Amino acid sequence: MENKLFVYNTISRTKEAFEPINPPLVGMYVCGPTVYGDAHLGHARPAITFDLVFRYLQHLGYKVRYVRNITDVGHLENDADEGEDKIAKKARLEQLEPMEVVQYFTDRYHINMNQLNVLSPSIEPRASGHIIEQIEIVKKIIEKGYAYETNGSVYFDVVKYDSSHHYGKLSGRILEDLLSNTRALDGQDEKRNAADFALWKKAEPEHIMRWPSPWSDGFPGWHMECSAMSCKYLGEHFDIHGGGMDLLFPHHESEIAQSNIANDKEPCKYWLHNNMITINGQKMGKSLGNFITLNEFFAGSHSSLEKAFSPMTIRFFMLQTHYRSTLDFSNEALIASEKGLKRLMLAMEILDKLKPSEVSTTDISQLSNKCYEAMNDDFNSPQVLANLFDTVRFINGVNDNDETITADDLQKLKVIYTTFVIDLLGLRNETNTDQIEIIDSLMTMILNTRNLAKINRDFAVSDKIRADLNKIGIAVKDNKDGSTWSFGI
RNA sequence: GGUAUCGUGGCCGAGCGGCUAGGCACCGGUCUGCAAAACCGGCUACAGCGGUUCGAAUCCGCUCGAUACCUCCA
Numbered sequence: 116m117e118n119k120l121f122v123y124n125t126i127s128r129t130k131e132a133f134e135p136i137n138p139p140l141v142g143m144y145v146c147g148p149t150v151y152g153d154a155h156l157g158h159a160r161p162a163i164t165f166d167l168v169f170r171y172l173q174h175l176g177y178k179v180r181y182v183r184n185i186t187d188v189g190h191l192e193n194d195a196d197e198g199e200d201k202i203a204k205k206a207r208l209e210q211l212e213p214m215e216v217v218q219y220f221t222d223r224y225h226i227n228m229n230q231l232n233v234l235s236p237s238i239e240p241r242a243s244g245h246i247i248e249q250i251e252i253v254k255k256i257i258e259k260g261y262a263y264e265t266n267g268s269v270y271f272d273v274v275k276y277d278s279s280h281h282y283g284k285l286s287g288r289i290l291e292d293l294l295s296n297t298r299a300l301d302g303q304d305e306k307r308n309a310a311d312f313a314l315w316k317k318a319e320p321e322h323i324m325r326w327p328s329p330w331s332d333g334f335p336g337w338h339m340e341c342s343a344m345s346c347k348y349l350g351e352h353f354d355i356h357g358g359g360m361d362l363l364f365p366h367h368e369s370e371i372a373q374s375n376i377a378n379d380k381e382p383c384k385y386w387l388h389n390n391m392i393t394i395n396g397q398k399m400g401k402s403l404g405n406f407i408t409l410n411e412f413f414a415g416s417h418s419s420l421e422k423a424f425s426p427m428t429i430r431f432f433m434l435q436t437h438y439r440s441t442l443d444f445s446n447e448a449l450i451a452s453e454k455g456l457k458r459l460m461l462a463m464e465i466l467d468k469l470k471p472s473e474v475s476t477t478d479i480s481q482l483s484n485k486c487y488e489a490m491n492d493d494f495n496s497p498q499v500l501a502n503l504f505d506t507v508r509f510i511n512g513v514n515d516n517d518e519t520i521t522a523d524d525l526q527k528l529k530v531i532y533t534t535f536v537i538d539l540l541g542l543r544n545e546t547n548t549d550q551i552e553i554i555d556s557l558m559t560m561i562l563n564t565r566n567l568a569k570i571n572r573d574f575a576v577s578d579k580i581r582a583d584l585n586k587i588g589i590a591v592k593d594n595k596d597g598s599t600w601s602f603g604i
Numbered sequence: 605g606g607u608a609u610c611g612u613g614g615c616c617g618a619g620c621g622g623c624u625a626g627g628c629a630c631c632g633g634u635c636u637g638c639a640a641a642a643c644c645g646g647c648u649a650c651a652g653c654g655g656u657u658c659g660a661a662u663c664c665g666c667u668c669g670a671u672a673c674c675u676c677c678a
Contacts, residue, residue: 286608292606313676313677360608360673363608365674390609390610396670398672435617439610441611445616447615449616450628452616452628454628455616455627458627461642501627502626505626590641592640592642593636593637593639595635
């Protein structure tokens with residue numbers, strides 16, 4: 116295949132040719148959700164971004180092992196409450212076992228991901244299921260002299276590490292700046308330096324989630340789980356590590372440090388980061404009242420939403436923006452996407468029904484190339500969509516007999532649309548295909564009746580039928596040849 | 605304050621030195637009993653100020669603004 120994929124590597128700040136370490140195998144690790152609440156837009160973006168990457172790499176013929184973790188241990192409330200495990204807190208409030216909370220929100224996360232047509236990763240490991248692996252890495256780092264124990268907790272010695280490696284090379288930081296910028300901690304400083312981070316944390320008595328270790332009953336430091344699980348399933352040095360840009364520092368930076376000491380090598384070859392999301396230009400936050408979960412989007416049950424937005428609308432909207440750009444949500448923008456998606460899906464339906472002619476009035480071959488070029492340029496999905504929309508105009512033109520297409524080109528066009536819209540962008544028509552045949556028969560009956568009224572010039576009746584159908588969400592359109600219907604307005 | 609990512613028309617967003625983005629909205633027109641869809645046409649921007657260049661939205665510098673991270677923890 117002559118396709119040459121280029122990906123933007125955060126660590127080099129440039130687009131690099133993608134060359135797997137062991138082709139055709141590709142290992143990809145992406146930081147998954149912390150399951151202590153319903154998924155929101157901040158979860159949807161990386162999921163959809165790396166779903167696109169996953170789909171495209173497979174399309175190019177690579178055998179991809181995609182690992183996306185579930186974080187289910189040792190989280191703190193980062194807002195008001197101090198020192199309490201996010202999951203443990205929720206468990207206490209709900210009178211549930213911590214693992215019950217984890218299960219509940221993991222299931223709900225999976226449902227949301229299915230709705231967004233995000234493919235399941237190859238492996239979805241849980242941090243709590245890999246405590247032993249994490250402890251082993253901590254031991255290794257201690258043996259190599261880059262970690263120390265204080266009061267049952269183990270910390271990574273960032274200052275020592277930085278003397279031989281560059282701590283901050285991923286996020287563009289310099290250790291001296293980090294140290295000088297760090298605010299003075301009040302009290303119990305177990306760390307030698309402010310920049311040091313925990314590899315193992317001793318659990319306080321009230322902390323429910325805890326595991327035995329050589330140092331204390333406690334839980335692993337945050338960065339440990341990704342190092343342990345990526346190493347276990349993808350090896351010490353794998354191809355792609357992805358995640359949100361908010362994880363750049365300190366999370367991914369620290370993973371690099373751990374890996375360099377534990378395994379004497381970089382964890383991965385390419386670092387890919389998706390950009391963040393804002394709502395009406397503001398960051399999303401519980402305190403700002405614009406914290407909207409995916410379920411609220413799908414149901415339209417949040418005060419700042421004018422209406423419900425379907426999963427495919429959300430997906431389409433995200434794909435209309437490049438993954439490395441910030442993405443701003445607003446009702447107006449979502450409504451625009453909803454209509455755009457509908458136009459695209461309608462064109463695909465029309466495409467299925469087009470009749471071929473002797474000649475084509477446009478050059479189809481360019482479309483495929485343009486779409487591949489866009490995808491190869493760091494997964495430029497908005498450019499792919501723009502290319503497809505250019506052809507929508509042509510498809511409509513054929514339908515209106517203003518343009519013509521040969522049988523051969525028609526077949527090619529169908530393949531291109533199926534490949535890019537359905538397979539790669541992962542968009543799908545949201546009407547239920549099981550029931551659509553019955554509905555279609557019913558609608559034919561209704562429209563025939565309505566047509567009788569029209570022939571009799573009884574427009575009061577014909578308009579009432581159309582208006583009533585409109586109310587239940589069915590649009591009727593009259594053409595020269597008859598009437599057609601569709602879901603929507 | 606530091607680091608990172610960005611600042612494009614009414615809105616959302618591609619673009620990476622010269623040439624068209626695309627979607628939505630809006631305004632005309634074709635079609636139509638009416639409407640919608642579809643099609644045709646119109647509107648047409650690059651935060652600001654300097655600089656490089658024959659030529660800059662695109663490169664460089666500064667200013668302003670936005671978002672994320674910079675904390676014990678995930």
